[in-house]
Amino acid sequence: MKYADLIAKMTLEEKCSLLSGEGNFTTKSVKRLNIPGMFLSDGPHGLRKQAGAADHLGLNASLPATCCPTAATMANSWDPELGEELGKMLGEEAKAQGVSVLLGPGLNMKRSPLCGRNFEYFSEDPYLAGKMAAAYIRGIQSQGVAACPKHFAANSQETLRMHSDSVVDQRTFREIYLTGFEIAVKEGHPQSIMSAYNRINGKYANEDKELLRDILVDQWGFDGFVVTDWGGSNDRAEGLKCGNALEMPATGGNSDRELVAAVKAGTLSEDVIDQRLDEYLNVLFATVIPEDAPKEFDVDAHHATARKAAESTIVLLKNEDSILPLKAGTSVAVIGDFAQTPRYQGAGSSMVNPTKLDCALSVIKSGSGLKLVGFEPGFIRHGGADEAKKNTAVELAKNAEIVLMYMGLDEISESEGLDRKHMKIHQNQVDVLEAVAKVNPNVVVVLSGGAPIEAPWLDSCKAVVHGYLGGQAGAGAVVDVLTGKVNPSGKLAETWAMKYEDTPAYRHFPGTEATAEYREGLYIGYRYYQTAQVPVRFPFGYGLSYTTFAYADLRADDKSVTFTVTNTGSVPGAEIAQVYVSRKGGVVFRPEQELKGFVKVFLNPGECKTVTVELDDKAFRYFNVKTGKFEVESGDYEIRVGASCADIRLTATVAVKGTDAPAPYDLSKLPSYCSGKVSDVGDTEFEYLLGRPIPPAKWDRSAPLGMNDTFSQLFYAKRWIGRLVYAILTHLKNKAEAKGTPDLNILFIYNMPFRGVAKMMGGAFDMDMSAALVEIFNGHFFKGVGHLLSARSRMNKAKKATDLALAQAGNVKGEN
Ligand code: BGC
Numbered sequence: 001m002k003y004a005d006l007i008a009k010m011t012l013e014e015k016c017s018l019l020s021g022e023g024n025f026t027t028k029s030v031k032r033l034n035i036p037g038m039f040l041s042d043g044p045h046g047l048r049k050q051a052g053a054a055d056h057l058g059l060n061a062s063l064p065a066t067c068c069p070t071a072a073t074m075a076n077s078w079d080p081e082l083g084e085e086l087g088k089m090l091g092e093e094a095k096a097q098g099v100s101v102l103l104g105p106g107l108n109m110k111r112s113p114l115c116g117r118n119f120e121y122f123s124e125d126p127y128l129a130g131k132m133a134a135a136y137i138r139g140i141q142s143q144g145v146a147a148c149p150k151h152f153a154a155n156s157q158e159t160l161r162m163h164s165d166s167v168v169d170q171r172t173f174r175e176i177y178l179t180g181f182e183i184a185v186k187e188g189h190p191q192s193i194m195s196a197y198n199r200i201n202g203k204y205a206n207e208d209k210e211l212l213r214d215i216l217v218d219q220w221g222f223d224g225f226v227v228t229d230w231g232g233s234n235d236r237a238e239g240l241k242c243g244n245a246l247e248m249p250a251t252g253g254n255s256d257r258e259l260v261a262a263v264k265a266g267t268l269s270e271d272v273i274d275q276r277l278d279e280y281l282n283v284l285f286a287t288v289i290p291e292d293a294p295k296e297f298d299v300d301a302h303h304a305t306a307r308k309a310a311e312s313t314i315v316l317l318k319n320e321d322s323i324l325p326l327k328a329g330t331s332v333a334v335i336g337d338f339a340q341t342p343r344y345q346g347a348g349s350s351m352v353n354p355t356k357l358d359c360a361l362s363v364i365k366s367g368s369g370l371k372l373v374g375f376e377p378g379f380i381r382h383g384g385a386d387e388a389k390k391n392t393a394v395e396l397a398k399n400a401e402i403v404l405m406y407m408g409l410d411e412i413s414e415s416e417g418l419d420r421k422h423m424k425i426h427q428n429q430v431d432v433l434e435a436v437a438k439v440n441p442n443v444v445v446v447l448s449g450g451a452p453i454e455a456p457w458l459d460s461c462k463a464v465v466h467g468y469l470g471g472q473a474g475a476g477a478v479v480d481v482l483t484g485k486v487n488p489s490g491k492l493a494e495t496w497a498m499k500y501e502d503t504p505a506y507r508h509f510p511g512t513e514a515t516a517e518y519r520e521g522l523y524i525g526y527r528y529y530q531t532a533q534v535p536v537r538f539p540f541g542y543g544l545s546y547t548t549f550a551y552a553d554l555r556a557d558d559k560s561v562t563f564t565v566t567n568t569g570s571v572p573g574a575e576i577a578q579v580y581v582s583r584k585g586g587v588v589f590r591p592e593q594e595l596k597g598f599v600k601v602f603l604n605p606g607e608c609k610t611v612t613v614e615l616d617d618k619a620f621r622y623f624n625v626k627t628g629k630f631e632v633e634s635g636d637y638e639i640r641v642g643a644s645c646a647d648i649r650l651t652a653t654v655a656v657k658g659t660d661a662p663a664p665y666d667l668s669k670l671p672s673y674c675s676g677k678v679s680d681v682g683d684t685e686f687e688y689l690l691g692r693p694i695p696p697a698k699w700d701r702s703a704p705l706g707m708n709d710t711f712s713q714l715f716y717a718k719r720w721i722g723r724l725v726y727a728i729l730t731h732l733k734n735k736a737e738a739k740g741t742p743d744l745n746i747l748f749i750y751n752m753p754f755r756g757v758a759k760m761m762g763g764a765f766d767m768d769m770s771a772a773l774v775e776i777f778n779g780h781f782f783k784g785v786g787h788l789l790s791a792r793s794r795m796n797k798a799k800k801a802t803d804l805a806l807a808q809a810g811n812v813k814g815e816n
Pocket of ligand 1: 042103229349
């Protein structure tokens, strides 16, 4: 242990005090030993440091910071170098604002397009997500600030996120849900990592020793500290034993007392506390921000970097008759509310207070070279018919050569704490688009939104430019693509299904009661659509350019793939070439092909470059549930090089020498997984894949409510008081939804287990008081109130005793 001497000087109370928050985003200090506190802040695409009152979901304003494109957007750049540059900028801003740990990037897998937080995550593919995350981490940490990839792991839905149990087979877990984190840890070396809220196969992620120690530390070499997600601690001592060091946010010292008590009772060894403390201190001291570090950053330069990033992410989805780019002087009618009020980021803990904000309308007006004939909002942003608005839009459309139709997902559609219910955009937008297209066929749709949508309206426009959620400078970048100043080079990092019913987890997403069953196994995203041959709207890796590229001269072996790319068009552009590996037959079922490498190459017209993509240890491996390790099958593999997963241009076969482990399955028992047709896997087959009985998916409504049951379950409460609380919460939730702005606090409480009261109220409640609350909800009103009062007085007494113990050790109250 690096800090053994320092730790030896601490009392047990002091040690435990350092292992949980002082405030919402701060940790405690021990002044007598010169141990400072640290500041942690969200978030993944820009800093959210609340200078005044800090609340965990970002309701109070934070200091202005550069709002970069969100992760879902950045992944479309397929450009880790750019990710590193953004990470560096985020780190610089963090340092300027006194933040030592930046809570990002987020890299959960997009199991379903409906996860409300998909805009914060990179991809449906673990290789791409891992590479991008590792790059961000390197960038952030180059500034002396710790990155904190999250949420580790299998946290792919917002519904009941603090309660739900992700039921997932080991192979899928390792190959899909952990590989991104593995790459991020091995190639990014993050100094911290955030454990997820959810359970995985019955255990809370924060209390899963195999995950937090055996895999993360022993197998991947992680040497930072693990922090809980906010309020995600359950059994404090168990979490610590399993590898978690820091519990956030503050619990008024209640959690620390649980640790002291566990040591005194002999159920937790003080050595474990020392070990976790050492992990934490290591990062704490390594990220102390020097007094003379700049307190400002160059707002304009950072805005320009955010714009450059956005330019690289824009995906041209359609360009019929090469209607784009628009020539200078083209007259345009701008329609759609999103042109004046941009959607550029998502809602929740990642919400940034931007230093500036570009809006399409002003960019078009000032210096774009386009001739603006007028603007009409056209539709009500949050849905609902408005004939007058539609009619004025149609009239306006008649007066211009081109209609720029700005549409997309609104704020309520994508938010932390909420999963989308469907994949559509509001029908009123589609109605306006169709009406406008009837009077002017030259419609260019500009989309905003952080996740795929159904696009049955595609025939009503000639072009679609997708800016995703492009951050504060995204609007200008899109206009540059429209006018051809920038040649689009983004490609989709996720598949766009034709319709929601086609998505692989359709029947099992989200888990709405006790569990979330990952029955589709490793067939998420293109792995499913390509294997099961389900047609899609836009495939993974797809995106158009104003130029064209030719691929040739493939040479491949089991270490690398070399080929040439030529720009065969007339304008400069960048191409994202993708390397997939495919293998048929063998002892395990596999998706049709899997991404194992990619490269983004910039080429002038006529220019040709030879590129080499290295194949790493993940190129041919699979996880063998019998040996408990990754193995490689010997034999021939097909290497496929393509412009998207559905546009393969070159192929070669390579022979690979493997480890040839024993076959892990009896494949005859896994027909759906062998064919990839996994949209409706039956119990017997899923159970065989899982290797254990499927746990009950439903709540036991006859059982009394427990500490880990959620406020949403009060619907089933036996007594009026519980049902009343449920009715009030539901009313508030519905009211906010109707207004179009998610109420994040209500959503959080709705999905929160009762123990969360002890974890999220800054120490006003402890676990015994939460238990008394549960008693009340279970109908034992008077007994519960009695227990609540006695628990409260016990808690207050214990607080005084801790204060005394800390004071006796030489700490002045108020300074800790
Ligand atoms: C989110 C985390 C975030 C944390 C702190 C949690 O609710 O899940 O992603 O970092 O809050 O704001």
